[in-house]
Amino acid sequence: MAHNIVDGSIAVGDKTVALQGTRTILLVGVGGQGTILAGNILAMAAAEAGLDVKVSEIHGMSQRGGSVSTVIRVGEKVESMVCDPGCADIVVAFEVVEALRAQQFLRAGGAMFVNDEQIVPVSVNVGTFTMPEDAPARLDAIGAVRIDAGGIARAVGSPKSANVVLVGALSTALPFSVEEWEDAIRRRVPPATVDANLEAFARGRAAASRTR
């Protein structure tokens, strides 16, 4: 049981991508949504493109339905592993309320991709708080790209691949080739689900390209 100890082995290839400075990607969501797998795919794509990578996760409460976040920083030489307010080049939110909660981390001119789905927290269920009714409009106002990742995942026959749909959206904002992303996905998802996940990636990428 316990944690999945990640097989960290990486074939570090020739450098295929040059980045000016360091890119900071913040993944936010709700425990159990697959943010960690999405982070691993990105980290692997970056490492195999010859870049330095740091992936910082907050553990401990991830299986208890709380807010979760992963910071991935990639570049020639990555120093800090933290993302402060105004420092995320890209925010990928797996849930609408979590997207708004993360808005102050996005830098001016940064990109935000949001899974257009709302998960009601217990604090709302028990009547202490309410869901923000205007969440989609608020996200549109800050220039977030909303994607029906759950719907796309169901359409490709793999409801659990919503996280890979979002990786597809994210891929439009980073300079790695489609082949590099696909290779990372092949090595990170269960073998039986590779085709569905590659399709989920392609449709997420197309959805983000259309909307942006």
Next chain:
Amino acid sequence: MSKQLLSGNEAIAQGAWEVGASVGVGYPGTPSTETLEALVAKDGIYCEWSPNEKVALEVGIGASLGGVRALVTMKHVGVNVAADPFMSVANTGVNGGLVLLAADDPSCYSSQNEQDSRIYAAFARIPCLDPSDSQEAYDMARAAFALSERFDTIIMLHETMRIAHTRTMVEVAGERAVPEQPAYESRPEKYVMMPANAVRRTLAANEREDALLAWADETPLNRIELRDRSVGIICAGALYTHVREALPEASVLKLGMTWPLPAGKIAEFAAAVDKLYVVEEACTYLETRVRALGMPVQDPPGGRLPRSGEVTPAHLRAAFGIEDPAHLPVAEGLPPRPPALCAGCPHRLVYCELRRLKAIVTGDIGCYTLGAVAPFRSVDSVIDMGASLSMAHGMELAGAGQKAGRPIVGVIGDSTFAHSGITSLLGTVYNGGTGTLCILDNRTTAMTGTQGNPVNGVTLAQQAAHANPLDNPVGKPLDLVKLCEAIGVDEVEVVDAQDLQAIRAALKGATSRTDKLSVIIFQAPCRLLDRSRRPMPSFVNCRRCGTCVKIGCPALGKDETGHPVIDPAQCIGCGQCAQSCPFGCIIQEG
């Protein structure tokens, strides 16, 4: 040689394995837990969970005396539990290399305090290594064992959550070499800490301190990086990376060893820069010591760094007058999303009943600490592991229950009971205490990721083999009933934690027996172990009283009319809501 993306914990396990550590032992605790879980998966090394950190360190000391290299892992508060053997092994020294991994948690992401473990290293006068990323964690884990043997001392390998749980690139050698083990020899003058020997060993520790002080100035673990000399910063650990991020031009004295401090290098660095600053978090460990060396440490121009909590590049920018990047404000009107007890969690109904009883609950450390938050709000105190039971006794001595007209109930989990609740219970029985103590036995150490423990009998090796912990354990499971009876508890009862009526009856009975000490063992497996599902319940003639929603199930909400709604994606058909409905309107089939 290969390059891997490893967390600090995985890197430490890899390094320890490569230099031939033969025993790994610890108690699970965020952010240290994955170290032993990574280590046990490797060939040629034996690893186990101990009931608590004191036992773990003592097992490690025994292994070291027995001639092998041993790694002992724990979180910062675990070092408190292990402090007794720790302070004395600092006098005896070691045989095989002995390394204590102490994992701190600035900002208390998963902890009850944010104490700095390095103060223990200074207290015991033993070397402390402080990595800044996984590569250094790996390198320092490799170096630590030889250092331990060379200076005849236990070594503290210190990390914070950001090091433990950040994956960074590591050049890994990948090969294991076990050093030759000397034959065991009895050396009572070194290892029997009776007064005469202890005094002599203290003198040996003085000599060791002198040798370490000299070495601190030589080792490349501490390095001066001269850039712009107008600003010089002394830092260690994750803070080094934050300084490089926020102040890339600043000169830095990077400390890889934070006890003892390199007095010569610090003076050399202070002389080479115009202004000297110390950057650290949650503590003034370094600053106090650098000032004590007579160095002219200044406060940053923008004001002192926070006295508590993590320090990040944003704090450094503010302290050194660098403008923060523009960003949107914190969004308003959002519902908080703290962690919650899982759908079907066996702790839920017990807390619903404790809430009904308006009990004064002394709580403990684990998932069930969540009984303190909405919608239960039925835990009055959480201090440290085991405190629930002993504090309930103290509350009784204070007459708190009688004065408030509320029953006092101590609540502890199974792993925490084995960790340090047994002695607490013994103290209450021994002194004729009365009251109600609940052991929430969910058959695992859930909060840290379903580790084995003495109550379920699942070993670390078995856990590594992905055995289902509910199947036959390899170790010997503790019989809680027999234990409580042997200690001398008046009334011991085992109750199904998924049966609301039984919980109600047991708590009512126990709290009414004011002249007796009762232990109720609420038993049902954690939902992370038992993934079985039953059909989703349905509502018939619901009166919208809202009782079911107040059990705080993540799968249960309300529509605009106040009618309860079940989220089919989250519901596992546990039936807790059906049991809680006062009008029998929730029908659970199957």
